[in-house]
Amino acid sequence: MRVVIAPDKFKGSLTASQAAQAMARGVRSVLPSAEIEQVPMADGGEGIVEALVAATGGTFHTAEATGPLGKPVQARFGMLGDGRTAVVEMATASGLVLVPADKRDPLSTTTRGTGELLLAAVAAGARRLIVGIGGSASNDGGAGLAQALGFRLLDSDGQEIGPGGGPLGRLARIEPGGRTPGLSGVEIAVACDVTNPLCGPDGASAVYGPQKGATPEMVAELDRNLTRLAQVVERDLGVSIATIPGAGAAGGLGGGLVAFAGGRLERGIDLVIDAVGLKDHLKRADLCLTGEGSLDAQSAFGKTAVGVARLARSFGCPTIALVGSIGDGAEKALDEGIDAYFSICPGPIRLETAVAEASNLLEKAAEQAFRGFLAGSRHRKRGDRRV
Numbered sequence: 001m002r003v004v005i006a007p008d009k010f011k012g013s014l015t016a017s018q019a020a021q022a023m024a025r026g027v028r029s030v031l032p033s034a035e036i037e038q039v040p041m042a043d044g045g046e047g048i049v050e051a052l053v054a055a056t057g058g059t060f061h062t063a064e065a066t067g068p069l070g071k072p073v074q075a076r077f078g079m080l081g082d083g084r085t086a087v088v089e090m091a092t093a094s095g096l097v098l099v100p101a102d103k104r105d106p107l108s109t110t111t112r113g114t115g116e117l118l119l120a121a122v123a124a125g126a127r128r129l130i131v132g133i134g135g136s137a138s139n140d141g142g143a144g145l146a147q148a149l150g151f152r153l154l155d156s157d158g159q160e161i162g163p164g165g166g167p168l169g170r171l172a173r174i175e176p177g178g179r180t181p182g183l184s185g186v187e188i189a190v191a192c193d194v195t196n197p198l199c200g201p202d203g204a205s206a207v208y209g210p211q212k213g214a215t216p217e218m219v220a221e222l223d224r225n226l227t228r229l230a231q232v233v234e235r236d237l238g239v240s241i242a243t244i245p246g247a248g249a250a251g252g253l254g255g256g257l258v259a260f261a262g263g264r265l266e267r268g269i270d271l272v273i274d275a276v277g278l279k280d281h282l283k284r285a286d287l288c289l290t291g292e293g294s295l296d297a298q299s300a301f302g303k304t305a306v307g308v309a310r311l312a313r314s315f316g317c318p319t320i321a322l323v324g325s326i327g328d329g330a331e332k333a334l335d336e337g338i339d340a341y342f343s344i345c346p347g348p349i350r351l352e353t354a355v356a357e358a359s360n361l362l363e364k365a366a367e368q369a370f371r372g373f374l375a376g377s378r379h380r381k382r383g384d385r386r387v
């Protein structure tokens, strides 16, 4: 019996590796001889560094970078087992988790630190970069990243504009600068956690601005400013970012990575599936267990559990998802490859308790799910096809 365990993180309670370990304990408690492959996953945003370093036997590195509010932070990146591919997570340098709730202000938060982190990864020997984007505090279209890479973003008086999505309203022209060659010859794949365009009603500012502290007036201003950025980028750099899916991920950093770093935008889950070799694991599996903090209507749009289940189904392998919360629309996942899903919560408990007990609860849920799977297998062997 081969079981592939490929969960995402349970945000705020378990990393993907911790979730995989808990599920493995549950399976083993029922069938100690089960062959278990643990493949911690991510969908592009937070967790991609951990998932890819674990899958490839890579190493973690730390570099100082400018945080979203301008203060230095210690940011982590990974070097994969091949020694030439680095994986960088924008949220570690420019993420919303780095900003206290009362300081959230996408008019001034910057992605400069993410640009610095890319340069640090290249200085450490990377010739290929995988950049996970999502979970951002910023809405600057990658303007800060551009400045870190040496581009000059100038107002109509020829002065450098300041950090954040607000000053972009004064952007008059962009000049490529001296440090840009730092990334020349480096292939950049961008793992986007969402497919939103840069601007408009489905754009970065309208959809994700409010969670970063934007009022409706600020959303309108930020959206205008990103539109302006796209126009100036097209005129001065000859790159069109206005309509690319994923350009609106991480406050427009998706578009910025295309414009300023020659990045190629990809769906995060697809990129991670390739990088961890999930196909090879699933080809030989009898059962796939996946999971994440929350299964809801958004899960079908490129989130980990559904991405894993779709792939498993293409190999005829059934998938069970174990999740923290089950939200409205979760049942859509049943059309997308998930055969059954269960919450790990044993009853009406507080979120803090669920989070604190997540490892044990996930282990128990995995045990029960696996017992159910084995019972079904015995039923099939008897040739009883009444249900």
Ligand SMILES: Nc1ncnc2c1ncn2[C@@H]1O[C@H](COP(=O)(O)OP(=O)(O)O)[C@@H](O)[C@H]1O
Pocket (backbone or CB within 6 Å): 009, 010, 011, 012, 013, 014, 292, 293, 294, 295, 323, 324, 325, 345, 351, 354, 355, 358
């Ligand atoms: N142990 C848990 N029990 C119940 N709900 C959880 C647990 N861990 C995380 N969650 C829920 O999952 C949400 C995060 O969803 P998740 O799928 O992990 O992240 P994302 O949507 O960013 O990929 C949290 O806001 C919380 O409501």
Ligand SMILES: O=C(O)[C@@H](CO)OP(=O)(O)O
Pocket (backbone or CB within 6 Å): 045, 133, 134, 135, 136, 137, 193, 194, 204, 208, 248, 249, 250, 251
């Ligand atoms: O950073 C953001 O703007 C959004 C979308 O990329 O991230 P999250 O999906 O974590 O809300």
